[in-house]
Amino acid sequence: MKILFESPHLISSYDAANSWLHLHWQGRHNEADSKSYALEVLKNIRLTRATRVFNDATLDKDGWSELTRWLAQDFMQQVAEAGVVAVAWVLPENLLARTHVHNLLAQVSCPLIDTFVDVEAAYNWLKSGAAVAGPDC
Template identity: 30%
Template sequence: MNLHLLRQTSCLAVYYDLSNDWLYLDWQGDVTLPAVQQACLELAACYLERPYSHVLNNNEQLTGISWNVATWLATDFLPYMTLAGIEHVAWVYSPSLRGYNLVHTVLSWLPNSALTTFGTVAEAVTWLRHTRTEQPRGYHVPPKRSAAVQATLAQEVEALRQRISAQQRQLQRT
């Protein structure tokens, strides 16, 4: 992998893999819903800049995760993968039982999603490479997205940002 850092939060580093033309998401630490929401907003910003059809989502460095993250991912974030242009996601399990169970919970709520799970990064890389129907484009030649799809995606990202802000304000009041 030839990684170029695009964004970073307290729990997520988002890289563009120049060799494979995909996003590499490296999650770490003990994550809470607010931390995941902030990280997902940063990820969404990457998709506003350009489409990425393939994602390698690595949870090997996760040490803990809140259960409410599964519900939020399944209802508020992951259903928009297709709109963003995501075709294949290789999701590498967390070594923790809770993280493993969370992935299976999310998958049970999204039965027709683009998510496929793996035990190791090496397995995920091999599978993701085999899903390519063409050679990687390289960072300097981004794929195109129609203006209408781009506008819809921008609206959905803004709506997500507003929902997260409202939830955080609500939590601060209680």
């Protein structure tokens, strides 16, 4: 995998073998950093033309709950418009962060997002190709 962006809280890589963007979140981050990271993710989606995203938030400790509305209404729409059709989202172990993910995803219809507690299951779902038969956005 080729690393496109690296910070203490987010590593964004392009997995050429699977043609998807791989995101690895960790720790607690503030609202400003979270928004900046989201915009970096969007930039990397556009750069790679990835149509699928593997979003590993296992070690995420929150930091973006204040951005739920923006993420759901603006950011995810831009992600879909950039060509992403499917996201495999590995849920955080942190229960508060997991609650925030569920609140966010309840407001998102595009792209297709499925959640997992197991990294391998998320990988297999995204790799299966069935994931790209998501909703029309």
